[in-house]
Amino acid sequence: MDSDIDLQLLMVRYQQGDFGAATALVNRLSPQMHRFFLAQFVSRRHADDLLQETWLRIHEVRHTYRRGQPVLPWLYAIARNIRVDHYRKAKRSAAREEQLGPCSDVAEAPKARSAGTPDLEALLAGLPQSQREVIAMLKITGMSLEEVARATSSSVGSVKQKAHRAYEKLRRGLAGLGMADVSRGGPA
Amino acid sequence: MRDRDLDDILRRAAEAKPEVDPALLNRIAMSLGSATQPVHALPPSWILATGLVLICEAAAIGGALLLGAHGVQRMTWVEAGLIFSVLGILVWFAAMLCVAEVIPGSRRPIAPWLLCAFCCIGLGATFALLFHDYATERFVSQGLACLGAGLMEALPASLAAWWILKRGFAVNPVTAGLATGILAGLAGVTMLELHCINFEAPHLMVWHIAVLPVSAAIGALAGFTARAYGPRRKGRA
Numbered sequence: 001m002d003s004d005i006d007l008q009l010l011m012v013r014y015q016q017g018d019f020g021a022a023t024a025l026v027n028r029l030s031p032q033m034h035r036f037f038l039a040q041f042v043s044r045r046h047a048d049d050l051l052q053e054t055w056l057r058i059h060e061v062r063h064t065y066r067r068g069q070p071v072l073p074w075l076y077a078i079a080r081n082i083r084v085d086h087y088r089k090a091k092r093s094a095a096r097e098e099q100l101g102p103c104s105d106v107a108e109a110p111k112a113r114s115a116g117t118p119d120l121e122a123l124l125a126g127l128p129q130s131q132r133e134v135i136a137m138l139k140i141t142g143m144s145l146e147e148v149a150r151a152t153s154s155s156v157g158s159v160k161q162k163a164h165r166a167y168e169k170l171r172r173g174l175a176g177l178g179m180a181d182v183s184r185g186g187p188a
Numbered sequence: 189m190r191d192r193d194l195d196d197i198l199r200r201a202a203e204a205k206p207e208v209d210p211a212l213l214n215r216i217a218m219s220l221g222s223a224t225q226p227v228h229a230l231p232p233s234w235i236l237a238t239g240l241v242l243i244c245e246a247a248a249i250g251g252a253l254l255l256g257a258h259g260v261q262r263m264t265w266v267e268a269g270l271i272f273s274v275l276g277i278l279v280w281f282a283a284m285l286c287v288a289e290v291i292p293g294s295r296r297p298i299a300p301w302l303l304c305a306f307c308c309i310g311l312g313a314t315f316a317l318l319f320h321d322y323a324t325e326r327f328v329s330q331g332l333a334c335l336g337a338g339l340m341e342a343l344p345a346s347l348a349a350w351w352i353l354k355r356g357f358a359v360n361p362v363t364a365g366l367a368t369g370i371l372a373g374l375a376g377v378t379m380l381e382l383h384c385i386n387f388e389a390p391h392l393m394v395w396h397i398a399v400l401p402v403s404a405a406i407g408a409l410a411g412f413t414a415r416a417y418g419p420r421r422k423g424r425a
Contacts, residue, residue, distance in 0.1 A: 015229055022217065027213055048209070051208070055219075064229075066291070069293070120202055
């Protein structure tokens, strides 16, 4: 809660033209936003591009943030919009360039991690996009159900349902991979 | 495996992701810093919504005065009171939804398609309750005239709504267009109720209400077109 109030104060100062607040927001929120993009199966290069594009868009529309409102839903609604735009563009260009060769930038196949640490992409590979997005927001960014509902323009009930279904699939997938023991004895 | 175990696995997997390149963060911060100017935040939602309601009602009343407010003059107090109360409530909900659609991360009171369905059902029930003349004289010709007039009324109302909302940012232009179309459609229906003297229940329940979904569909199509072919956004701050 304190953290969100800090973010709100930084956002207000950013709107007032404070460069220090803008830098603090970038440094504080970018790592989790970058992870959010990586969890959507984009390559590292594309995650970097999406991150830059998201901050530019945030800068353009920073006046739409209102004092007292939670920052993360506002921010992730914009980040999500950028990712969807990117996906559409990639799909269109992939369709145009089909004759030249397959497009490899849109979604990289999840790679297996050699160490015992479970790989996020491999974990989320079996989930549909909407469930993957909800899990990424809940678990990577640490947003609440209400905040995820705001960011995805849906209801709390719908977010709960998606998270529940995703957990069921993850549980089945992990059992199939024999990773159930990771939670108890796996390396941190 | 319990939910807590899954949480733990996901948390560790997310933490294992590579960190962002500090040079990239520096570049982003510098690019923002070079253009950081103070901006005025959008006014509170209720002010924007009130503006939308006033401008839509003004457009509806203006349209009715232009064509002649014959319909409302022939209504009883009960009919006028109930119809315009229902329309007022629906316009307020549509205005709140329009505002929510152009502010990222705001709480949506209702999904736009659901509001469209509620509006149609609510108005249909009101008309069914108040009017019991089931004649269908010149059903199509009169109906098409009313549908056309309602849609013509929705056009300036949607332009006025867009003018109020243009500083916002619609993360989903299709649903934002749908919501604006519903609001504009309600302005069209309001104008028809003020103007139209045909109180046959089938006419009201088909042709007057039809303005809403048609206007909503046009709004959604406009949003889709804007998203697919619109120009790249420029800074509006």
